[in-house]
Amino acid sequence: MARELTLTGNENERNSFLKKLSGDIGSNKFGPRLLALLNTIAVPIILLALWQILAGSGLLLEVILPSPVKVVKAFVEMVKDGSLGADLVLSGKRVLIGYLWGAGIALILGMFSGLNKVAERVFSPIINVIRQIPLYAWMPIIILWFGIGEVSKEIIIARGVLIPIYLNTLQGIKGVQADYFELAEVLELKKAVFLRKVVLPSAVSSIFTGLRLGAGNAWMAVVAAEMLGGLTGLGYALMKSREFLWSDKLIALMVVIGVIGVVIDVILRKIEESTLRWKKKTAK
Amino acid sequence: MSQNTILEIKNVSKVFHTKDKDVEAIRNVSLNVNEGEFISIIGASGCGKTTLLRLIAGLEKEYGGDILLDGKRVEKAGLDRGVIFQEHRLLPWLSVEENLTIGLEGTKKELHNLAAEYLKKVDLENFEKVYPGQLSGGMAQRVSIARALMRHPRILLLDEPLGALDALTRMNMQTEIDRIREEEKTTMIMVTHDIDEAIFLGDRVVVMKPRPSEVDETITIELPRPRLRSSEDFAFYRNAIVNKFNHSIMEYAI
Numbered sequence A: 001m002a003r004e005l006t007l008t009g010n011e012n013e014r015n016s017f018l019k020k021l022s023g024d025i026g027s028n029k030f031g032p033r034l035l036a037l038l039n040t041i042a043v044p045i046i047l048l049a050l051w052q053i054l055a056g057s058g059l060l061l062e063v064i065l066p067s068p069v070k071v072v073k074a075f076v077e078m079v080k081d082g083s084l085g086a087d088l089v090l091s092g093k094r095v096l097i098g099y100l101w102g103a104g105i106a107l108i109l110g111m112f113s114g115l116n117k118v119a120e121r122v123f124s125p126i127i128n129v130i131r132q133i134p135l136y137a138w139m140p141i142i143i144l145w146f147g148i149g150e151v152s153k154e155i156i157i158a159r160g161v162l163i164p165i166y167l168n169t170l171q172g173i174k175g176v177q178a179d180y181f182e183l184a185e186v187l188e189l190k191k192a193v194f195l196r197k198v199v200l201p202s203a204v205s206s207i208f209t210g211l212r213l214g215a216g217n218a219w220m221a222v223v224a225a226e227m228l229g230g231l232t233g234l235g236y237a238l239m240k241s242r243e244f245l246w247s248d249k250l251i252a253l254m255v256v257i258g259v260i261g262v263v264i265d266v267i268l269r270k271i272e273e274s275t276l277r278w279k280k281k282t283a284k
Numbered sequence B: 001m002s003q004n005t006i007l008e009i010k011n012v013s014k015v016f017h018t019k020d021k022d023v024e025a026i027r028n029v030s031l032n033v034n035e036g037e038f039i040s041i042i043g044a045s046g047c048g049k050t051t052l053l054r055l056i057a058g059l060e061k062e063y064g065g066d067i068l069l070d071g072k073r074v075e076k077a078g079l080d081r082g083v084i085f086q087e088h089r090l091l092p093w094l095s096v097e098e099n100l101t102i103g104l105e106g107t108k109k110e111l112h113n114l115a116a117e118y119l120k121k122v123d124l125e126n127f128e129k130v131y132p133g134q135l136s137g138g139m140a141q142r143v144s145i146a147r148a149l150m151r152h153p154r155i156l157l158l159d160e161p162l163g164a165l166d167a168l169t170r171m172n173m174q175t176e177i178d179r180i181r182e183e184e185k186t187t188m189i190m191v192t193h194d195i196d197e198a199i200f201l202g203d204r205v206v207v208m209k210p211r212p213s214e215v216d217e218t219i220t221i222e223l224p225r226p227r228l229r230s231s232e233d234f235a236f237y238r239n240a241i242v243n244k245f246n247h248s249i250m251e252y253a254i
Ligand SMILES: Nc1ncnc2c1ncn2[C@@H]1O[C@H](COP(=O)(O)OP(=O)(O)OP(=O)(O)O)[C@@H](O)[C@H]1O
Pocket: B016, B017, B018, B023, B024, B025, B043, B044, B045, B046, B047, B048, B049, B050, B051, B052, B211
């Protein structure tokens, strides 16, 4: 008797539960999404209009504030003559190499430090000292040691990437709950399994925060490094535009730099989301 | 009787050394557990029940006295003891199946079948792909029981496994645990706050004194299973334990 009662209880629970799971695909309404888009682009559009009015009023010299239309023209011109593409590729390559080095080193050191007290005591103070000296203060000595070639630019980028990724990785791994360490003991999990299935997933959010901050830093660092030395890349193009008073090119380049920064961030966020699929399923 | 003793707890004591003082959590606890037996441990909050289970589990490594599992002193945690924590401790980023099979060796298919088999045992068929965050408290706790059972422990340690559940789910789960006990014949030690739960499941109910706790009394429950909470005999045991409690609290107060 009592047994039967229990079974139906669980059966009901299970059926309604599985039904709910399969019916959970939400419907995307068009109206609210359009509103949300308007919400986001309203202020930029107003600013753009103000800019056009101000530039068209003749109150300011064109070298100080070219009109949006002129900026777009300058952009098209840079695309056509291939200079923008070439600069992008060069800067992009530097960012990629510097980022991979910086991120790789930061991830390894961060994980070590997170899992091992001795390692943390060795690396954390070093990273902290490096951190207290601003990136721009590092540039002269790096250029002095490594010249104005590719290597020094990549080192500057790597330095910019190192700090946020190290700190966030360390924090993420130290944040693994003590409960899970006990679980690993009880289940006799091997170190590798524990790392892969427990430590990394629980730190992944924090690690990605670091990777994203690092990517932002890398993009800033490459522009700064190219402005200081060398004759190629987006940073150099900015400097040159200032020297020749090409303010329309200058602004177009700034917009390009900003947009690429956002695109990188969005891509990283998408990658992060794909590793956090369980969260999406869980949050109703 | 003593030839099928699986666990011997002999004069066990545990002191926690904290920064400003020492906390004597348990003092001189002795208990023998026989193979296949279900032991309920009941006692006031903070009297050291969790500590005792953690000692048996091997999660606390330093203690006085001896805990012998199959004659060997417990020094660390291991797969021969399954632990059901008060919270389910499933990993939220792993599916139910991955949670069940974590750390186990075998082909994908073998592991899948094993998970399916044990999910069936805890009445959760077809839940392999679900994530813990999608489960109710009772379901999650059943998964955690399956996770422990799958590893064929010599003994299952349950620390208030149903503490967080509502009264009705709780009663269902008690029946479920009783059925699992019947089928698997696993030796189990369960800590609980609930006198009815202790009687419903236990072959013996161990009543502990307030901290630093010792075993106050062990009561053997001689009722046929499945037990009926509404029966007169059940009420007899309930009263006996309630009285015991009142008594020991009085003693303690004096
Ligand atoms: N790691 C620890 N460090 C210091 N003191 C501890 C530690 N763990 C437990 N204690 C103390 O030991 C005593 C017994 O705790 P324990 O958790 O075993 O009690 P309990 O009987 O399980 O209580 P409850 O019924 O509330 O779960 C308590 O006074 C507690 O404060």
